[in-house]
Amino acid sequence: MATSEDSAVDATSSVKDFILLYLMPEKCYEHFFTNFNVLHVPCLKIVLSKTVGLWILLGTVLAQLPQLLRMRRRGSAEGLSLGSAVLHLFSTSGPLVYCLVRDFPLSAWSEKLFTVIQAAWMCSLILHYRGRTTQGLLLLPVYGAVVVLLGRYGRTPLASALLSSSILPLIASKAVQAGTNFSRGQTGELSGVSVMLAWAGSLALIFVSLQEEATLLANLAHVLSACLSTVLLTQILWYGGRIGTESRAKSE
Known part of the structure; x- marks a missing residue:
């Protein structure tokens, strides 16, 4: 019996640690779980903000993993636009270069x-x-060297410009892939899970942009990005089950 009680206590402690680490500070935990004041507005805002932060993390950091795993499993990149992938690579590089130039910690x-x-x-x-x-093999070290050089010797104005404009190549990347899907009449090996995560992340970014009172142009950019993610998600649902000649040949 003591062992069961100890396990229950450990589980409760682990849940509390997770909540305090990722969702809310100690004072909000007391409001919600000790005083049962679940309508405490300031704490609700904190929880919502942290939840959106985790949402963005899943929608940006992990969104590409399902796509990569699908490509490796199927042994094909049919339907995926190289131009879209390059634009996406460029959009992700701006924030990294900015952090390197500003010498932020790892x-x-x-x-x-x-x-x-x-x-x-x-x-x-x-x-x-x-x-x-x-x-493909040369791309990795060459691009890595370019990023390192920019991060080491780049100037702050250049890094700031790359950071502030990173949403533009992301929008272009989604538009190019959507255009490729439309012209081919199928989505090929495009991962629905990756698109779903990216769509969720783009919605969360709209929320953050509005909360931080960003400029109208920034808000419109995030809305456009979310709309294009919605288009990609709709295409996957609409073209679901259709594969091209390359994938059909592999399956046969």
Whole structure:
């Protein structure tokens, strides 16, 4: 019996630690779970803000993993636009370069590095599955060297410009992929899970942008990005089950 009670206490403690670490401070935990004041507005705002932060993390940092795993599993990049992947790589590089130029600690940009690595790997795989393996292999060290050089020797104005404009290539990336899907009449190996995560992340970014009272142009950019994510998600649902000749040949 004592063992069961100890396990229950440990589980409760673990849940509390998770809540305090990711969702709310100690005072809000007391309001919600000790005083049962679940309508405490300031704490509700804090929880909502932190939840959106986790939402953005899932929608940006982890969004590309399902796509990469799908490509590796299927051995194909059919339907994926190389131009879209390159634009996405460029959009993820701006925030990383900015952090490197400003000499931020690793903890401040580790997730950005992870995102850039995924985006570069995506481009490399697309080239590989199109028979351009050498170019795909060269892309990784060459692009990595460019990012390191910019981060080490770049000036703050350049880094700031890359950061502030990073949403534009992201929008272009989604538009190019949507155009590719429309012209082909199918989404090929485009991962629905990745698109769903990106769509959720784009919605969360709209919320953050509105909360931070960003400029009208920034708000419109995030709305446009979310709309294009919605288009991609709709295309996956609409074209679901349709595969091109390359995928059909592999399956046969």
